[in-house]
Amino acid sequence: MLYAFLCYNDEAAISSWSKEEEAAVMTSLGTVTEKLTREGRLGPVARLVPTTAATTLRKDRDPPLVIDGPFAETKEQLLGFFVIDCQSLEHALETARELGRANPGGSYEIRPLLEFWPGNGKPESGKS
């Protein structure tokens, strides 16, 4: 089953990381994602731009309301996600622990995917 691993952490603390700390985390995460790729389990992965760049459209009214900032003000913010193929919740938790050892702090919200549309695969990234 496909699971989403939603990555929550304190954005202010993350943005206080030094370049070296950031690079160290990315390297150790890379080791885990490489392994997942070899096992054929790694789906799309995304890292989000800080919530200060977020815009929210409230569609519970007509016309919808556009608000600056993330949907919810929380202590920890949604910073990105992984989609990973896991056999069971136990297996997913094991994978999450592995990812967590590579990138400590914050939390992963683990949610099975109800539907998954791969779309056109990887969109052209980084082009603005």
Added chain:
Amino acid sequence: MSDLAHDLTWIDAALTAARPQALAALLRYFRDLDMAEEAFQEACLRALKNWPQNGPPRDPTAWLVLVGRNVAIDATRHRARQQPLPDGDTLPDADDKEAELAERLDASHYRDDLLRLLFICCHPDLPATQQIALALRIVSGLSVKQIARAFLVGESAMEQRITRAKSRIARADMPFEAPGAVERAERLAAVAAMIYLVFNEGYSASGDGAAMRLPLCDEAIRLARLLLRLFSAEPEIMGLTALMLLQHARTPARFDADGCVVLLEDQDRTAWNRAMITEGLALIDKAMRHRRRGPYQVQAAIAALHARAERPENTDWAQIDLLYAALEELTPSPVVTLNRAVAIAKLRGPDAALATIEPLAAPLNGYFHFFGLKGALLMQLGRNAEACTAFDRAIALANSAAEAAHIRQHLDRLAREGTASR
């Protein structure tokens, strides 16, 4: 990484992240900067002892505020009664009260607290360099040694400078009442200007000290993001953050291996930092929706057009010209017109650009970039003798060795051409 080293790394990041808001809240409570700083220090020491054992608190900022406040109150009582104090380990556990306090320290309080803390560093009596030093010391929590290194001065000189600045603001009235809408906007504008000063202190550096000053750019961006999290609907704060991100994105390409300036059109654009550009473009897009234009937004929009051009020849100079025209209206200054002349040169040729900068000769007669651009335009027109005169003047006015070296390259080229034609 060992467990201890790991603990220290995340605690250090958490304390750095929490500092501005925690200190700002303690300042509201004590109404005294020294007391607030002492209380924060003490709270950090307790965090280093307590967090590795008990794990990180749910809200580190609230934890630090609560503990800092309790410690200071106990110290006051202690001084008053000279009674023995319970030591740190027997203090009631802060976590019990944390939830309650976190609710009281809601975003609206934090907003004005942080704004006040930043605002007192922008006291109009303080010269710009002191404002920057004070903000880095108080708000960012950099050590005097780190700041001294960034300013290329000795530690004791910097210590003195900060002490003087602190006593200056201690004598001034601190604005503790909650600000009205107009006052809040004024404070935000002053704080934005101060953050941009911090940024430029890092960004304008070149030569040997440049690498040491670059962290100032990162720190300014961190402060701007912090401000933007609290004032999420302010287009000028979005614009300021975008401007700094888009400029800083070019840092890896701005100097060559010898430390010489590389002009925008000669930079290796693949070396630009894509993550910063993505964030900067997202922010300026958001800001423009508000249709309340301001100088930071216009400057960010100009930087965005450069960032969007994958090759220099793809640059939308017509749009840049229009944006500089808008900037001239918002903040008329000869320097803005000088920058606009670069776009005019691209659009309508060096003659038109020379005509644009002609009236600037008097106000900018001591300005390096005026003579640098004038020389370059004259050189394009083949008026080499006049170009040399302008470049000579530019070298005399250069602010750094890198700037002088860049002009020297032009002069060398003109000299070679002169020899060849003879």
